[in-house]
Amino acid sequence: xxxxxxxxxxxxxxxxxxxxxxxxxxxxxxxxxxxxxxxxxxxxxxxxxxxxxxxxxxxxxxxxxxxxxxxxxxxxxxx
Amino acid sequence: xxxxxxxxxxxxxxxxxxxxxxxxxxxxxxxxxxxxxxxxxxxxxxxxxxxxxxxxxxxxxxxxxxxxxxxxxxxxxxxxxxxxxxxxxxxxxxxxxxxxxxxxxxxxxxxxxxxxxxxxxxxxxxxxxxxxxxxxxxxxxxxxxxxxxxxxxxxxxxxxxxxxxxxxxxxxxxxxxxxxxxxxxxxxxxxxxxxxxxxxxxxxxxxxxxxxxxxxxxxxxxxxxxxxxxxxxxxxxxxxxxxxxxxxxxx
Numbered sequence: 001x002x003x004x005x006x007x008x009x010x011x012x013x014x015x016x017x018x019x020x021x022x023x024x025x026x027x028x029x030x031x032x033x034x035x036x037x038x039x040x041x042x043x044x045x046x047x048x049x050x051x052x053x054x055x056x057x058x059x060x061x062x063x064x065x066x067x068x069x070x071x072x073x074x075x076x077x078x079x
Numbered sequence: 080x081x082x083x084x085x086x087x088x089x090x091x092x093x094x095x096x097x098x099x100x101x102x103x104x105x106x107x108x109x110x111x112x113x114x115x116x117x118x119x120x121x122x123x124x125x126x127x128x129x130x131x132x133x134x135x136x137x138x139x140x141x142x143x144x145x146x147x148x149x150x151x152x153x154x155x156x157x158x159x160x161x162x163x164x165x166x167x168x169x170x171x172x173x174x175x176x177x178x179x180x181x182x183x184x185x186x187x188x189x190x191x192x193x194x195x196x197x198x199x200x201x202x203x204x205x206x207x208x209x210x211x212x213x214x215x216x217x218x219x220x221x222x223x224x225x226x227x228x229x230x231x232x233x234x235x236x237x238x239x240x241x242x243x244x245x246x247x248x249x250x251x252x253x254x255x256x257x258x259x260x261x262x263x264x265x266x267x268x269x270x271x272x273x274x275x276x277x278x279x280x281x282x283x284x285x286x287x288x289x290x291x292x293x294x295x296x297x298x299x300x301x302x303x304x305x306x307x308x309x310x311x312x313x314x315x316x317x318x319x320x321x322x323x324x325x326x327x328x329x330x
Contacts, residue, residue, distance in 0.1 A: 002182045002250070002253055003182070004182045004185065004208065004209045005180050005209050006179055006208040006209050007178045013143075016097045021312060033154075050154050050158075051130055053131045054126055054129070062226075
């Protein structure tokens with residue numbers, strides 16, 4: 001793989017492995033693809049909306065930071 | 080019948096949104112009474128124009144460490160396929176604020192955009208550096224914000240000295256792919272682009288050039304300086320043209 005970027009290599013690949021990141025998954029919530037983070041046993045929190053439809057970004061149920069219960073998610077799919 | 084009910088419901092919801100703050104509880108009760116549940120799946124009003132944002136690093140064959148904000152190839156490609164197939168989507172707006180990334184993933188996205196049969200318009204906001212350059216020029220028409228910059232520099236292996244001639248040739252070919260794509264899809268000549276790429280004294284840690292807003296237009300890389308308003312106007316114009324062309328084909 002060749003990176004063509006103006007970011008210095010050290011910034012892209014830092015030395016110390018930071019494992020503080022929570023588990024992220026891609027889910028489909030009412031037809032909207034979302035990148036979510038597991039917050040606790042019942043809920044996930046929206047990190048990013050992956051849809052290309054700008055209307056989906058206006059939906060307050062899936063705005064970044066919103067919590068969605070596992071029960072409402074149709075299919076959980078791992079990355 | 081059910082569909083009609085849902086349609087009405089979603090229309091009501093949209094129409095009633097500004098008033099929602101006034102009486103949220105009554106709207107909720109109404110919903111419960113009508114449908115027996117609060118969570119009504121909205122029939123989304125399909126947008127004619129879809130928007131793709133290219134941010135952070137463009138991620139390709141290798142997953143980057145989690146602190147990198149990335150645009151993933153495997154997210155974008157299926158979206159582009161869906162956009163191409165969906166007859167309701169008439170145009171695509173690409174918004175770029177990227178520092179570059181994987182050459183092959185970047186070129187893949189660029190090729191997908193260049194060969195998309197629907198009108199595409201790109202705006203470079205903030206920055207469209209390195210591999211962001213081919214993505215920006217791949218669209219039918221490209222805009223750059225007045226303050227946005229694009230860094231054009233050679234492809235290299237993390238600043239290490241290249242020891243084997245074969246490696247150098249491989250990199251040179253890689254670079255040639257980028258240069259060819261950019262010169263083919265924009266008005267910049269190969270000579271000017273390479274001049275910018277190998278210019279000395281412009282960047283602190285590298286050879287290359289940082290072109291800002293109007294300079295990108297002057298060199299022929301980008302079509303016009305502008306922002307969201309201009310880009311949407313252009314996209315709508317292109318969509319009209321595209322429609323007329325299609326009509327002509329059918330007749």
